[in-house]
Amino acid sequence: xxxxxxxxxxxxxxxxxxxxxxxxxxxxxxxxxxxxxxxxxxxxxxxxxxxxxxxxxxxxxxxxxxxxxxxxxxxxxxxxxxxxxxxxxxxxxxxxxxxxxxxxxxxxxxxxxxxxxxxxxxxxxxxxxxxxxxxxxxxxxxxxxxxxxxxxxxxxxxxxxxxxxxxxxxxxxxxxxxxxxxxxxxxxxxxxxxxxxxxxxxxxxxxxxxxxxxxxxxxxxxxxxxxxxxxxxxxxxxxxxxxxxxxxxxxxxxxxxxxxxxxxxxxxxxxxxxxxxxxxxxxxxxxxxxxxxxxxxxxxxxxxxxxxxxxxxxxxxxxxxxxxxxxxxxxxxxxxxxxxxxxxxxxxxxxxxxxxxxxxxxxxxxxxxxxxxxxxxxxxxxxxxxxxxxxxxxxxxxxxxx
Amino acid sequence: xxxxxxxxxxxxxxxxxxxxxxxxxxxxxxxxxxxxxxxxxxxxxxxxxxxxxxxxxxxxxxxxxxxxxxxxxxxxxxxxxxxxxxxxxxxxxxxxxxxxxxxxxxxxxxxxxxxxxxxxxxxxxxxxxxxxxxxxxxxxxxxxxxxxxxxxxxxxxxxxxxxxxxxxxxxxxxxxxxxxxxxxxxxxxxxxxxxxxxxxxxxxxxxxxxxxxxxxxxxxxxxxxxxxxxxxxxx
Numbered sequence: 001x002x003x004x005x006x007x008x009x010x011x012x013x014x015x016x017x018x019x020x021x022x023x024x025x026x027x028x029x030x031x032x033x034x035x036x037x038x039x040x041x042x043x044x045x046x047x048x049x050x051x052x053x054x055x056x057x058x059x060x061x062x063x064x065x066x067x068x069x070x071x072x073x074x075x076x077x078x079x080x081x082x083x084x085x086x087x088x089x090x091x092x093x094x095x096x097x098x099x100x101x102x103x104x105x106x107x108x109x110x111x112x113x114x115x116x117x118x119x120x121x122x123x124x125x126x127x128x129x130x131x132x133x134x135x136x137x138x139x140x141x142x143x144x145x146x147x148x149x150x151x152x153x154x155x156x157x158x159x160x161x162x163x164x165x166x167x168x169x170x171x172x173x174x175x176x177x178x179x180x181x182x183x184x185x186x187x188x189x190x191x192x193x194x195x196x197x198x199x200x201x202x203x204x205x206x207x208x209x210x211x212x213x214x215x216x217x218x219x220x221x222x223x224x225x226x227x228x229x230x231x232x233x234x235x236x237x238x239x240x241x242x243x244x245x246x247x248x249x250x251x252x253x254x255x256x257x258x259x260x261x262x263x264x265x266x267x268x269x270x271x272x273x274x275x276x277x278x279x280x281x282x283x284x285x286x287x288x289x290x291x292x293x294x295x296x297x298x299x300x301x302x303x304x305x306x307x308x309x310x311x312x313x314x315x316x317x318x319x320x321x322x323x324x325x326x327x328x329x330x331x332x333x334x335x336x337x338x339x340x341x342x343x344x345x346x347x348x349x350x351x352x353x354x355x356x357x358x359x360x361x362x363x364x365x366x367x368x369x370x371x372x373x374x375x376x377x378x379x380x381x382x383x384x385x386x387x388x389x390x391x392x393x394x395x396x397x398x399x400x401x402x
Numbered sequence: 403x404x405x406x407x408x409x410x411x412x413x414x415x416x417x418x419x420x421x422x423x424x425x426x427x428x429x430x431x432x433x434x435x436x437x438x439x440x441x442x443x444x445x446x447x448x449x450x451x452x453x454x455x456x457x458x459x460x461x462x463x464x465x466x467x468x469x470x471x472x473x474x475x476x477x478x479x480x481x482x483x484x485x486x487x488x489x490x491x492x493x494x495x496x497x498x499x500x501x502x503x504x505x506x507x508x509x510x511x512x513x514x515x516x517x518x519x520x521x522x523x524x525x526x527x528x529x530x531x532x533x534x535x536x537x538x539x540x541x542x543x544x545x546x547x548x549x550x551x552x553x554x555x556x557x558x559x560x561x562x563x564x565x566x567x568x569x570x571x572x573x574x575x576x577x578x579x580x581x582x583x584x585x586x587x588x589x590x591x592x593x594x595x596x597x598x599x600x601x602x603x604x605x606x607x608x609x610x611x612x613x614x615x616x617x618x619x620x621x622x623x624x625x626x627x628x629x630x631x632x633x634x635x636x637x
Contacts (some may be wrong), residue, residue, distance in 0.1 A: 003514040006501075013503030301498055307460060308495070310488020310516035311571070312481055398455050398493065398581075 006321040020056040021291040025331025028284035032277035045357040049193045050125035058224035080221035089250035099226040109114035136186030138176035143266040152187040177209040292385040320386035328378025332371040408472035415466035428634040439610040441620040444629030459483030469575040470554040479613040488517035492570030499566035510535040520573035538568040545583035
């Protein structure tokens with residue numbers, strides 16, 4: 001007990017350098033836990049974004065590419081699917097429902113999704129949760145829009161408000177469809193999926209924007225569509241039929257399988273990041289070792305004083321070890337606190353920029369284990385100066401060598 | 403045999419050499435009685451500090467025996483000697499005796515943290531320990547303001563040595579070993595410090611071994627010893 005008290009007071013006495021050493025560890029812990037937090041939350045978030053959909057169909061490209069642009073609104077489609085092909089698939093006897101997806105426009109940086117009522121009826125996320133309106137109603141006629149929760153909140157929109165859509169994606173789109181304002185009719189409840197950041201309008205509304213002269217509001221093409229089947233056992237058969245369709249180069253994917261492929265690609269980068277972060281932790285611990293070893297020589301006198309008042313060499317050893325463990329503990333606590341503080345501040349930006357939804361702000365098991373591992377590693381590191389101090393005290397006796 | 407009858411220090415056929423070095427100490431016999439105040443002098447390098455290490459039980463004799471207050475150190479393990487030192491021996495060094503990160507009072511109480519036996523000689527509760535520490539500091543001429551100093555680094559050198567003396571004396575150790583405690587003090591402070599130390603040792607019945615190369619102080623002690631004469635290595 002006295003040793004712990006002495007090590008604490010000794011650290012407090014040297015708090016300037018101790019804090020710097022602890023900060024080195026804190027930054028490394030923050031990095032490691034942060035990489036893992038974003039990694040796991042991204043996986044859970046992606047996996048929760050689409051449920052209950054059997055196939056996603058788009059123009060032929062890569063499965064991961066199709067998944068990313070259709071469901072996660074990341075990147076753009078290289079080609080579209082024609083309306084007639086979509087109707088053919090939708091009319092297939094095995095197909096229970098479809099959700100058409102037409103992307104390409106935006107409103108102040110938020111993507112505009114052209115779709116149908118089926119989107120609100122059949123889209124499921126996070127298990128089997130449907131989209132729920134927080135205010136108003138879904139679009140019915142032309143020039144009506146349903147906003148995601150994030151869009152409405154960030155821009156302060158209410159039902160009844162009139163907004164204009166822009167051609168193209170990104171905040172820099174100046175080519176506005178100013179002649180065709182749309183009215184907000186409803187606002188969805190928060191889902192933690194890209195729907196929160198989406199402005200939903202009907203396909204006909206989009207068509208009217210782009211082809212003002214035409215009287216026929218049937219769209220010519222779609223970006224992609226989601227398919228729900230009557231009988232799930234037919235999934236592979238239908239997938240093959242679509243992929244082999246001769247009229248148009250199509251690609252049908254199983255969302256779960258494509259997601260798995262995405263993780264296989266991302267997994268390499270994630271592992272690399274985790275390894276780098278682990279090495280940064282190692283560097284932080286080396287900093288701790290350096291700080292303790294350099295302070296050791298000037299503290300030989302202190303050790304001799306402790307010996308003279310009855311401290312055993314083992315207690316001198318324990319003093320150094322507990323100092324190291326305390327610095328490790330301070331570093332781990334600072335690091336995790338900074339991480340959670342930082343994530344709380346950066347949550348909005350991560351959502352908007354990368355579509356990563358952070359799941360709660362509690363301490364995860366990985367963070368707890370990382371923190372404990374750092375403290376134990378620091379204890380272990382402390383054994384090195386501890387051992388040297390132990391040898392000193394035996395060799396020096398009570399002579400106060402400087 | 404009662405403990406009171408045994409000498410404070412008894413050395414017999416003591417030999418010591420630091421590793422890979424020639425023999426440094428070879429003392430045939432030395433006895434210091436309880437309550438005696440002994441002045442031990444010798445030039446630097448004569449083995450004074452080594453002898454103090456042996457008396458404190460920090461070093462172990464190569465051969466021969468060291469007995470302190472009736473306890474033969476050669477029969478004890480290193481940990482037992484550490485424990486014995488904490489309970490029965492007080493030390494004052496030349497300078498920088500205090501831990502810079504502890505307040506004055508906590509520096510004085512330090513030996514009591516390492517020995518329950520010594521702590522119980524002062525009292526059972528924390529308050530009694532602080533009262534005794536303050537009493538000793540006051541006896542050594544340190545004002546209440548200095549006693550409450552949170553940083554020992556703010557004290558003058560002479561004040562620091564008095565705090566060190568209070569620490570060595572707390573819990574009435576049987577033996578107090580002072581290693582050149584006055585050599586960094588000016589002449590006036592030296593006399594005053596020595597008088598205070600002697601008075602406290604007398605009041606507590608503590609045996610004092612005072613080591614110095616400055617022989618002018620020797621007259622104040624019961625007995626003067628020359629390490630050079632004791633040590634057969636130099637002969």
